[in-house]
Amino acid sequence: MENTDAPSFKTVPVIDDIPVIDLSKEINNGGIAGLLGEISNACEKWGVFQVINHGVPLELHAKFELVVKEFFKQPSDEKRKLRKDIDAVNPYDYGYEEFAENVKNWKEVFDFPLEKKRPSCNPKKPRDQIHSWPEFPSEFKEACENYGQEMEKLAYRLLELISLSLGLPKHRLNGFFKDHTSMGRLIHCPPCPQPHLALGTHEHADIGALTILFQDDAGGLEAKRTSDGEWFRVKFVPNAYVVNVGDMLEVWSNKKYVSLVHRAKVTSTRERFSVPFFFNPAYYVVMEPIEELTNEDNPAKYKTFTWEEYYVSRKFANLKNPKKVALRLAHFKVEE
Numbered sequence: 001m002e003n004t005d006a007p008s009f010k011t012v013p014v015i016d017d018i019p020v021i022d023l024s025k026e027i028n029n030g031g032i033a034g035l036l037g038e039i040s041n042a043c044e045k046w047g048v049f050q051v052i053n054h055g056v057p058l059e060l061h062a063k064f065e066l067v068v069k070e071f072f073k074q075p076s077d078e079k080r081k082l083r084k085d086i087d088a089v090n091p092y093d094y095g096y097e098e099f100a101e102n103v104k105n106w107k108e109v110f111d112f113p114l115e116k117k118r119p120s121c122n123p124k125k126p127r128d129q130i131h132s133w134p135e136f137p138s139e140f141k142e143a144c145e146n147y148g149q150e151m152e153k154l155a156y157r158l159l160e161l162i163s164l165s166l167g168l169p170k171h172r173l174n175g176f177f178k179d180h181t182s183m184g185r186l187i188h189c190p191p192c193p194q195p196h197l198a199l200g201t202h203e204h205a206d207i208g209a210l211t212i213l214f215q216d217d218a219g220g221l222e223a224k225r226t227s228d229g230e231w232f233r234v235k236f237v238p239n240a241y242v243v244n245v246g247d248m249l250e251v252w253s254n255k256k257y258v259s260l261v262h263r264a265k266v267t268s269t270r271e272r273f274s275v276p277f278f279f280n281p282a283y284y285v286v287m288e289p290i291e292e293l294t295n296e297d298n299p300a301k302y303k304t305f306t307w308e309e310y311y312v313s314r315k316f317a318n319l320k321n322p323k324k325v326a327l328r329l330a331h332f333k334v335e336e
């Protein structure tokens with residue numbers, strides 16, 4: 001009998017793939033209005049899009065991808081030496097993540113910071129979620145840092161386009177990122193002997209503002225279209241990055257843009273690699289719908305909270321007590 005409970009059993013309908021947006025239109029004459037239309041349509045109807053001609057140098061990306069694959073080839077014992085700063089309170093250590101969700105995925109991960117934007121680490125709070133750097137491959141740290149810088153640049157560019165697409169001034173959202181707490185995550189899903197029983201990444205929505213994700217040609221990423229809740233495959237597009245709406249953008253936009261539900265599948269025959277870059281606000285940012293986007297007819301749909309309380313809850317809520325439930329956006333919903 002077919003097991004209808006497990007998401008990995010579902011056949012994903014093949015529907016038109018998500019919008020692919022050419023960012024070079026921003027620079028070419030007269031393209032900006034069309035570009036903003038494409039972005040608002042993609043954010044509103046799909047929750048996700050891919051960008052091409054994004055300005056990230058192809059050689060820099062190729063080098064990064066090579067080094068990442070080299071890194072994961074190391075023996076497990078070597079990789080397990082790489083600990084997170086919080087490991088006094090983290091019983092899981094290398095290779096495990098999302099422990100606040102009580103889910104184990106078919107993957108190993110390495111989390112890295114932006115060198116200069118590393119979240120401040122208050123020893124009383126287990127905040128710092130990143131791994132120590134390995135010695136091998138020797139170019140690894142530099143390649144991750146260079147890639148992180150490019151992601152940061154692209155993230156600001158997308159943030160500004162998104163702000164314009166909401167009818168706001170270009171820099172309206174930039175201030176929330178002054179001391180941003182963004183990070184990158186390297187993901188490797190080895191081939192899985194029972195792929196129907198596992199997911200590389202479980203179904204979830206990202207908690208930050210925006211995620212910019214690279215997946216290699218093994219693919220595997222799937223998402224739920226905002227407009228009708230249909231699952232679809234996010235096809236591999238050469239030299240493209242996948243951009244999705246996260247919880248914080250949902251709050252700022254007062255739900256005009258909704259955080260994307262997504263997951264990643266694994267196969268028995270191929271390993272897969274992916275690298276999300278999470279663009280997150282500063283800890284102290286007070287989250288609430290942008291005032292200009294609310295009015296009497298469209299009152300604020302969320303109450304205020306800080307990014308820090310949301311982040312800390314989601315990352316650490318049930319670390320010591322598996323029954324403790326992490327915060328969700330629903331906790332802050334204004335009753336209608």
Ligand SMILES: O=C(O)CCC(=O)C(=O)O
Nearest residue numbers: 187200201221264274276
């Ligand atoms: O495995 C993937 O490619 C998806 C990763 C992801 O969605 C995440 O880490 O938030």
Ligand SMILES: [Fe+2]
Nearest residue numbers: 204205206262
């Ligand atoms: Fe995600």
